[in-house]
Amino acid sequence: MTVVPSVSSSADFEHMFALAPVSLWLEDYSALRQLFDVWRAQGVTDLREHLAADPDRLRQCTASLRVLRVNQRTLELFAAHSQEELLSNLAQVFRDDMHEQVVHELELLWSGVLEFSNQTVNYALDRRRLDVRIRGRILPGHEDTWSRVLVSLEDVTPQVQAAGQLQRSERYARGLFEHSPVSLWVEDFSVIKRLMDEVRHQGIRDFKTFIKVHPEFVTRCMKEIRVIDVNQQTLQMFGAQSKAELLNQISRVFRGEMHDSFAEQLQDLWDGKLVQQREVINYALSGDTVYIHMQFAVMAGHEGDWGLVLLSLVDITARKQAEAYLEYLGKHDVLTQLRNRAFYVEELNRFRRKGPWPLSVIAIDLNGLKIINDEQGHAVGDAMLRRAGEVLAKAVDSAHCAARVGGDEFIVLLGGVDERGAVAAQERIEQMVEMNNQFYPGQPLSLAMGRATCHAGDQLDEALQRADQGMYQEKKRFYQEHALNRRRPVPIN
Structure with a gap:
């Protein structure tokens, strides 16, 4: 079957432009093209450097852009009752931080690219801030003059606000983590999970006896702990100047009595206890003993692989010393x-x-x-x-x-x-x-x-x-x- 294309009238295209579900702008960039030609004749080769040297030059560029038409979706987006109202208030629409983003579009046009895309900021007439994704194209037949440029605007304000909220939440969470008064460790136990699964698949049922007979298994699991991050309180507790210094000397922290307490921790994991707490002994980089109350939890969503584990450590050295002294006095x-x-x-x-x-x-x-x-x-x-x-x-x-x-x-x-x-x-x-x-x-x-x-x-x-x-x-x-x-x-x- 042969499809015969229908002949559309110019009125059809007018309706398509006017009723498009995205904001459309038909603009004339010919004055910008002429300005660029003048600058090239003056020997300008680096547009960004040229614009940075004099802020008025950027305003010359934006002032040379002439809006010919906009569609109905544009009027709705910018809270304008008519095209005349919108065009007479363009200074309110294109202002402030928008000028910082437009340089990217200008550079593309300067280099000979006939289309551009960018994310920038505009403002509606009711003063709402709009985050928009811009896509522009010099229309065919106008490549030499730039007299017809079709620009579409997509309102991405909800996405940008959501991303901003996510970034603020992440910064807040990071701040809580970094400045918590408790030592926090984020660790990866996935290799330990794999090793313990292999032991289980070998038919071992009595894990307690297994690690008594094979203490080297506990040692190997200790070596497979991967520390992802620690907070500032951790550095202070263990006497490290930086995270790199602490993590490069982690074997000095987890040693001695830690072997037995870690064996107990593995036994609890074997029994399915993904949230644990116990008192353990670690060592500061100075060699001093640090008595610790540890809380351990496999994070939600990682129960199957133990890829993300959170530990909180509270220094109870002073309490232990007081208890030891009281015990000493008692005897x-x-x-x-x-x-x-x-x-x-x-x-x-x-x-x-x-x-x-x-x-x-x-x-x-x-x-x-x-x-x-x-x-x-x-x-x-x-x-x-x-x-x-x-x-x-x-x-x-x-x-x-x-x-x-x-x-x-x-x-x-x-x-x-x-x-x-x-x-x-x-x-x-x-x-x-x-x-x-x-x-x-x-x-x-x-x-x-x-x-x-x-x-x-x-x-x-x-x-x-x-x-x-x-x-x-x-x-x-x-x-x-x-x-x-x-x-x-x-x-x-």
């Missing part, structure tokens, strides 16, 4: 730094339940403390107690318990030590007393000691009593040798 005597009576009682109960046996006990009393306190003051007495603490801390191995259990009373518990070992321990204490007295001039330190050994829990109370009796006998001998009683001062060597 130590502040004055002597030895274990306190509460810890000593716990140790006795533990020994009663499970040993180890034999258990040797050394009961110790500081000779003459009451006399020192009465005659020289409690500050001197406290100094003597501190010296006793120094002696026992040096002489008693850290695996054993040396405790201050009363005002001037001390106990040493030696688990797994027989009579011979107890004798050796007492001799070490006596040697340390001699060294201490050489170091501290003036008031000599004197300790009365008694020891006993038992081989079962039901003998423990009896052993403690025998040690006490031995200590009191030594204390009595001390006062008899010096012809003293507790009301008279201890001689100074």
